[in-house]
Amino acid sequence: MTSREMTTALVPRLxxxxxxxxxxxxxxxxxxxxxxxxxAELQVSRNSLREAFRLLTKDGLLRHEPxxxxxxATPDMASIIDIYRMRRIIECRxxxxxxxxxxxxxxxxxxxxxxxxxxxxxxxxxxxxxxxAFHAAIVDxxxxxxxxxxxxxxxAELRLCFGLLDDPEFLHAPYVDQNAAILAELEAGRPAAxxxxxxxxxxxxxxxxxxxxxxxxxxxx
Amino acid sequence: MTSREMTTALVPRLxxxxxxxxxxxxxxxxxxxxxxxxxAELQVSRNSLREAFRLLTKDGLLRHEPxxxxxxATPDMASIIDIYRMRRIIECRxxxxxxxxxxxxxxxxxxxxxxxxxxxxxxxxxxxxxxxAFHAAIVDxxxxxxxxxxxxxxxAELRLCFGLLDDPEFLHAPYVDQNAAILAELEAGRPAAxxxxxxxxxxxxxxxxxxxxxxxxxxxx
DNA sequence: TCTGTCAAGATCGTTCAACGATTTTATGAT
DNA sequence: ATCATAAAATCGTTGAACGATCTTGACAGA
Numbered sequence: 237m238t239s240r241e242m243t244t245a246l247v248p249r250l251x252x253x254x255x256x257x258x259x260x261x262x263x264x265x266x267x268x269x270x271x272x273x274x275x276a277e278l279q280v281s282r283n284s285l286r287e288a289f290r291l292l293t294k295d296g297l298l299r300h301e302p303x304x305x306x307x308x309a310t311p312d313m314a315s316i317i318d319i320y321r322m323r324r325i326i327e328c329r330x331x332x333x334x335x336x337x338x339x340x341x342x343x344x345x346x347x348x349x350x351x352x353x354x355x356x357x358x359x360x361x362x363x364x365x366x367x368x369a370f371h372a373a374i375v376d377x378x379x380x381x382x383x384x385x386x387x388x389x390x391x392a393e394l395r396l397c398f399g400l401l402d403d404p405e406f407l408h409a410p411y412v413d414q415n416a417a418i419l420a421e422l423e424a425g426r427p428a429a430x431x432x433x434x435x436x437x438x439x440x441x442x443x444x445x446x447x448x449x450x451x452x453x454x455x456x457x
Numbered sequence: 458m459t460s461r462e463m464t465t466a467l468v469p470r471l472x473x474x475x476x477x478x479x480x481x482x483x484x485x486x487x488x489x490x491x492x493x494x495x496x497a498e499l500q501v502s503r504n505s506l507r508e509a510f511r512l513l514t515k516d517g518l519l520r521h522e523p524x525x526x527x528x529x530a531t532p533d534m535a536s537i538i539d540i541y542r543m544r545r546i547i548e549c550r551x552x553x554x555x556x557x558x559x560x561x562x563x564x565x566x567x568x569x570x571x572x573x574x575x576x577x578x579x580x581x582x583x584x585x586x587x588x589x590a591f592h593a594a595i596v597d598x599x600x601x602x603x604x605x606x607x608x609x610x611x612x613a614e615l616r617l618c619f620g621l622l623d624d625p626e627f628l629h630a631p632y633v634d635q636n637a638a639i640l641a642e643l644e645a646g647r648p649a650a651x652x653x654x655x656x657x658x659x660x661x662x663x664x665x666x667x668x669x670x671x672x673x674x675x676x677x678x
Numbered sequence: 679t680c681t682g683t684c685a686a687g688a689t690c691g692t693t694c695a696a697c698g699a700t701t702t703t704a705t706g707a708t
Numbered sequence: 709a710t711c712a713t714a715a716a717a718t719c720g721t722t723g724a725a726c727g728a729t730c731t732t733g734a735c736a737g738a
Contacts, residue, residue, distance in 0.1 A: 245720080247721095271689075272688090280722090281721060282690095284722080286690095287507060287508055290511050291515060294515055302466055303729045304690075304729085319603070381535075386607050491718075504692075504694090523720090525702095
């Protein structure tokens with residue numbers, strides 16, 4: 237670890253790496269993450285790994301059981317409902333009060349364009365990422381450091397839920413156009429209409445996720 | 458560490474302990490927290506301390522500078538303004554949609570009674586704690602795990618700001634009655650009126666804190 | 679065969695020691 | 709007084725160690 241490239245501190249990088257694996261569905265929910273095993277896989281010491289675990293536990297992505305280890309969080313219906321409640325409050329309000337020339341609008345535009353492009357080529361995972369970036373940009377319209385940080389956390393949890401579901405096309409494709417429509421309203425100077433569209437978007441998305449989740453639950457159990 | 462009382466895991470307890478010290482103003486903002494020194498003071502190893510540091514850094518109470526150590530966060534006006542924006546959104550909305558028979562209302566009542574009692578005996582620090590408990594209970598009216606967790610974090614940051622200010626009576630006393638009034642409106646089945654009163658409360662509190670903060674800034678620098 | 683007990687075995691929780699890398703300070707020369 | 713350099717203090721990370729706790733599997737008795 238001496239002469240290697242160390243652009244960033246180890247622990248946050250480690251946390252990001254594990255977060256990516258979680259979001260990518262590389263671990264099953266409820267699965268135990270063995271410290272020795274992950275240490276070996278990620279080539280870090282136990283102490284560093286444990287620091288990263290603390291961060292991810294605080295994010296709600298891992299669950300910590302005393303003397304038993306950390307487990308991948310197992311999202312339940314209550315989590316999904318709670319997350320969507322937060323999204324409605326945060327995103328709709330941010331959009332509603334947004335100024336159409338806010339710099340975050342440009343990022344929304346880029347995200348929509350990327351999503352359109354990638355959905356044409358069938359890269360649904362990238363479409364999902366672009367969608368998430370779009371909504372993160374919406375939150376940034378509110379210009380609140382704390383709100384954006386909170387949303388980042390919520391979004392990671394939601395992506396963990398998505399990871400449970402198997403059909404990314406079904407999960408992301410229908411929303412590309414809705415995002416575009418929301419952005420169009422905002423760019424046209426109608427934030428209230430944009431917020432209303434977003435409200436509808438979220439309602440539909442929640443229904444879809446909950447339904448898929450129920451299906452999984454029934455099949456899995 | 459073997460035979461001592463270990464009701465809870467060490468690291469979270471450690472984080473709480475440091476958080477309390479921070480809120481109590483035991484460290485100056487911007488002050489560097491030396492790992493060896495705190496290890497000796499708290500009788501824990503460096504690794505455990507570092508894990509606790511990670512948690513508090515994520516809470517915004519500490520700032521982490523690579524290769525330099527952790528520092529007590531130095532709240533600025535932007536933080537205060539941002540925190541109060543969050544409070545307005547979170548608390549007012551929660552109160553507005555609250556059912557007067559929600560269990561959290563009982564906790565609000567207890568907090569108000571405690572605050573009244575302690576303010577009579579001049580224990581302003583306890584009054585401050587009771588006030589914070591009152592507002593945390595307001596947030597719990599929304600029945601959202603994530604929202605309550607987020608608010609806990611915001612509240613800790615705010616208390617760090619309070620810690621900078623010197624006159625706790627001036628800072629807490631005027632609000633005991635306002636809290637009582639807000640609660641009365643809610644108990645009377647008028648959540649909208651309660652929310653309006655809270656809005657006024659927060660506006661006044663924000664002005665007070667910002668003014669005190671400005672005064673400190675001018676005197677200190 | 680089933681079940682309850684008990685002894686490994688595997689991990690976790692925590693601490694300690696070590697070492698390179700970086701920052702800060704003390705020192706000394708110009 | 710200023711700047712370069714050496715010394716001291718930490719930080720970042722690792723590795724090992726040890727008691728405590730959980731899990732597993734064997735074994736004896738019903």
